[in-house]
Amino acid sequence: MADHLVIHRAGISAVQDLGRFGRSRFGLPVNGALDQFSARAANVLVGNREGDPLVEVAMLDFSCTPSTDVLLAVTGAPADLTVGGVPRPQWEPTAVRAGETVRIAGIRRGARVYLALHGSVEAPSLLGSCAPDTILGFGRSLRDEDELAIGRGIAPIDHPVLRHPVFRLGVPVPPFPEEWTIDVTDGPDIAEFGASAAKLFDAEYTVSPQSNHIGLRMRGDVPQREARGEVLSRGVPVGAVEVPAGEELLVLHRGRGVTAGYPVLAVVTATGLSALGQVRPGQRVRFRKRSVEEAVAAYRAQRNTLRALRKRVSTVFDALRIPTTTPAPATEAL
Amino acid sequence: MRQHVAILDCGDSAVVVKAVHDDADHRWRAVHALADALEEADLAGVHGLVPTYDSLLVEFDCADTDHRSVRRSLEAALDRLGETPEERPSKLFEVPVVYGGEHGPDLPAVADQLGLTEQDVIDLHSGAELTVRCLGAPVGAPMMDGPAFPAPVARLSSPRTSVPPGSVAVAGKQAVICPMRSPGGWPLLGRTPLRVLDLHSERLAPYRPGDRFRFVPIRPEQWGEHAGAPLGAADG
Numbered sequence: 001m002a003d004h005l006v007i008h009r010a011g012i013s014a015v016q017d018l019g020r021f022g023r024s025r026f027g028l029p030v031n032g033a034l035d036q037f038s039a040r041a042a043n044v045l046v047g048n049r050e051g052d053p054l055v056e057v058a059m060l061d062f063s064c065t066p067s068t069d070v071l072l073a074v075t076g077a078p079a080d081l082t083v084g085g086v087p088r089p090q091w092e093p094t095a096v097r098a099g100e101t102v103r104i105a106g107i108r109r110g111a112r113v114y115l116a117l118h119g120s121v122e123a124p125s126l127l128g129s130c131a132p133d134t135i136l137g138f139g140r141s142l143r144d145e146d147e148l149a150i151g152r153g154i155a156p157i158d159h160p161v162l163r164h165p166v167f168r169l170g171v172p173v174p175p176f177p178e179e180w181t182i183d184v185t186d187g188p189d190i191a192e193f194g195a196s197a198a199k200l201f202d203a204e205y206t207v208s209p210q211s212n213h214i215g216l217r218m219r220g221d222v223p224q225r226e227a228r229g230e231v232l233s234r235g236v237p238v239g240a241v242e243v244p245a246g247e248e249l250l251v252l253h254r255g256r257g258v259t260a261g262y263p264v265l266a267v268v269t270a271t272g273l274s275a276l277g278q279v280r281p282g283q284r285v286r287f288r289k290r291s292v293e294e295a296v297a298a299y300r301a302q303r304n305t306l307r308a309l310r311k312r313v314s315t316v317f318d319a320l321r322i323p324t325t326t327p328a329p330a331t332e333a334l
Numbered sequence: 335m336r337q338h339v340a341i342l343d344c345g346d347s348a349v350v351v352k353a354v355h356d357d358a359d360h361r362w363r364a365v366h367a368l369a370d371a372l373e374e375a376d377l378a379g380v381h382g383l384v385p386t387y388d389s390l391l392v393e394f395d396c397a398d399t400d401h402r403s404v405r406r407s408l409e410a411a412l413d414r415l416g417e418t419p420e421e422r423p424s425k426l427f428e429v430p431v432v433y434g435g436e437h438g439p440d441l442p443a444v445a446d447q448l449g450l451t452e453q454d455v456i457d458l459h460s461g462a463e464l465t466v467r468c469l470g471a472p473v474g475a476p477m478m479d480g481p482a483f484p485a486p487v488a489r490l491s492s493p494r495t496s497v498p499p500g501s502v503a504v505a506g507k508q509a510v511i512c513p514m515r516s517p518g519g520w521p522l523l524g525r526t527p528l529r530v531l532d533l534h535s536e537r538l539a540p541y542r543p544g545d546r547f548r549f550v551p552i553r554p555e556q557w558g559e560h561a562g563a564p565l566g567a568a569d570g
Contacts, residue, residue, distance in 0.1 A: 025383050029473070187344070187345070188344050233387070233508060234350070237345050237393055256471070267346075295396075
């Protein structure tokens with residue numbers, strides 16, 4: 001039987017990737033990991049492509065056991081990661097022996113944790129992506145006792161006796177605050193809100209329990225549109241801050257329908273979307289205005305961080321001859 | 335066509351092209367022709383095109399390209415398209431619908447709002463061929479010009495979290511079928527028992543922008559005759 005990962009406790013988890021691109025003309029949302037930075041970082045840390053399938057774990061505890069030696073990395077929200085009962089750091093590659101149990105427990109402050117395996121996990125693909133699409137009914141949540149096929153295992157690479165962590169790559173970990181500040185730029189319909197638009201930056205919003213990968217509903221002092229009349233449906237970007245004529249803001253995320261007719265007051269930035277992917281129901285959010293230039297620069301800086309990390313990973317992996325069939329020499333923390 | 339559009343930033347990862355011509359049909363053909371041209375050009379970093387009635391959303395990865403270069407590509411495509419975008423081909427689809435009751439819970443409210451009887455609303459909605467303008471949310475939904483109601487229909491102030499598949503809805507001056515169960519803020523007039531999408535097809539839906547739909551009222555007890563049948567063009 002092929003190497004696999006046995007899921008003991010699935011909680012709320014699914015196999016994800018960065019999304020299903022290029023189908024929005026047919027009305028398909030992009031979907032994919034809600035915190036794209038953490039997902040990309042997890043894959044980079046184990047030497048995968050950034051868009052390889054990985055496990056997204058939301059809120060609840062998760063545990064699994066690989067049938068072979070694996071190298072994995074856990075990123076995203078702070079949690080207690082243990083391997084065979086021993087605490088291990090997040091945001092670093094971690095060697096796991098065949099049969100050892102990996103536990104992710106006590107996810108806090110943020111909503112989502114990403115678990116990437118060197119060699120990735122196998123998952124069915126639809127139109128070029130394994131990302132679940134709840135509206136199409138494609139992909140499904142993982143369940144207890146599921147088995148995920150592992151692309152390829154790895155020889156043991158930590159010290160056989162001392163079990164010191166091998167890696168210390170030092171990823172700049174994004175903040176996971178109790179109260180979030182989300183960057184936005186002006187939206188295409190901001191003029192329709194007149195002076196009331198400024199409320200978006202003065203008010204504090206509470207994320208409602210009816211929030212998911214499609215969008216987050218937020219309660220607070222909502223700006224009021226001055227213009228009247230219905231908006232003709234048109235394409236709305238991921239991150240659109242919509243203001244229906246109710247008491248809540250609707251902030252669209254990666255599962256959003258590609259068209260909508262509510263006025264778009266602001267658009268969450270690319271880096272802001274990764275942060276928003278971590279916001280839990282009940283947490284408070286403030287919005288911060290950014291220019292398009294500032295937002296692009298911030299996103300490029302984040303992608304450059306990943307590029308630099310990939311370089312360090314490849315230097316270390318080359319030194320350890322990963323992947324390799326002969327056990328690498330035990331190494332002190334690098 | 336450059337003089338007939340405005341290109342606006344839409345956040346750090348998208349621009350929106352708004353067609354600005356006197357003729358609505360010209361605006362619609364322009365944004366679809368432009369989307370075709372961009373798809374053909376296969377621009378690096380551009381991963382999403384959403385042409386609708388009079389606007390085209392272009393989504394991209396702003397680490398791989400930027401607003402200026404996307405704008406330049408758009409302008410070049412507009413120049414190549416010339417003055418008048420082409421007519422689009424058109425097929426006819428006939429769609430059986432059970433109006434009102436559990437399948438169309440907002441029919442009374444819509445009639446009330448428009449100052450019409452429920453039967454008037456049904457007659458107007460099923461009495462004309464409605465042209466598909468784009469495929470939109472949720473997944474592959476055919477977005478149509480709405481029927482000749484006397485006024486635009488207001489969206490629900492709080493969107494429903496779950497609308498059954500096949501629901502037939504209207505909002506503003508638009509009409510739609512919701513192909514899959516999904517959240518939605520449009521008032522529901524009825525529901526078709528047909529299966530709208532084919533998930534095994536690369537293009538998901540049998541219809542394209544430019545095709546026409548005619549809704550055919552059926553009685554609730556006729557639901558079973560059509561349940562689960564695939565939607566197909568009446569004229570091949």
